[in-house]
Amino acid sequence: MGQGENARAATGGRGSDLGPAFNDPASGKRNGPPATPFGRALPGPGEKSAVVWLSDQLPAMVHLLAPLNTLEAINQRRSVRSFCSKGISRETVRQLLAAAVRAPTAMHQEPWAFAVIQDRQLLKSISDRAKPLALAEMQRADCDAEVLSLFAHPNFNIFYNAGTLILICGQIANPMAVADCWLAAENLMLAACAMSLGSCVIGSASETLNTPPIKAELGIPDDMQVLAPIIVGVPDVAGKPSPRKEPRILCWK
Template sequence: MDVMEALFTRRSIRRYTGEPVSEENLKLLLKAGFCAPSAHNKQPWQFVVVRNRDTLEEIARLHPYAKMLPQAGCGIIVCGDTDRESNIGYLVEDCSAAIENILLAAHGLGLGSVWCGLYPVQERVDAVAKLLSMPSDMIPIGLVVVGHGQDKGREVDRFDESRVHYEKWRSDG
């Protein structure tokens, strides 16, 4: 799949077949996450891959928008390492870039995925950190649900010229 096709056709998939994600595909997804850009190349991410059915169900219970997780092949929690990047703004940006890379890689591999936010909702952050026994220097930033989707995304043109400003801000009124 070419890059532009991947960008224009990737969609959040929330219905899955339950088929596991292969080890080969999982490794490719993680490699894609590691290829993300980061401020000062600090690469402040770590990843927790969850496949255990009980853990997937518990995360789905804790997260109101991750109810599809137990039917997916796995969940990847992208965590920000505050020892590598102490500026929370950069930490979130860097981990978000890793998340987007994983989403695009999943789409390119024919898998479905959806980003379920954790940070900055403190009760989600705390619950996931506790459930996964994370050290205090790790912040769970986002959950990427990955699996074999029942649905396929379709291209939607979201371009809105009225929200683009050239050289300086312009107002229409």
């Protein structure tokens, strides 16, 4: 099972965003670039047409478009679990962090701090360390067998091979830090969506990220904890937001 299919399994088969758009499922290789920047005029046997090739590329190119407005971003945001290999720049990360800290914060405490990891080797190493703990937690929670086998698979990357992981950390002693940091998290993810970037909370890595050796490795002080680990990258396939139930209204007096 490929990573995209694995990820699809993790989301109960819902995720149309999962799985690289232009991978060759038989060989596992990416289809090569087109003969011209606009694709080949006529596809050969088993090849994609230029139009299909270009439509595959669009998710990676839409960040060149104007940002979405607030309601568009709220309604279009979805968890993205499949990314282009090209990462995002430090400047883009700074823009996301600037959006995060615009969140409301109790008593204006701003009890957050951020760790940014873009070193792919380190991401892989954290993923490798996080998987056994996440797996044990899921076993305790009696999770679906398919999800368990996904986390047990040696090739599965808990960060879905995203090039950027942003950790929103909160002061442990501040009782409102959890609320503040999750508000910052949503701001960050909406800003990412508005900029045509994909994001996903990776709660399954939280336990590992809060172990003393990893906190020390990442420079997270003892009085802070990782609350919201969020991956960010350029989505490599277009996808639709997942459905929601109608809001349950308990009273409207």
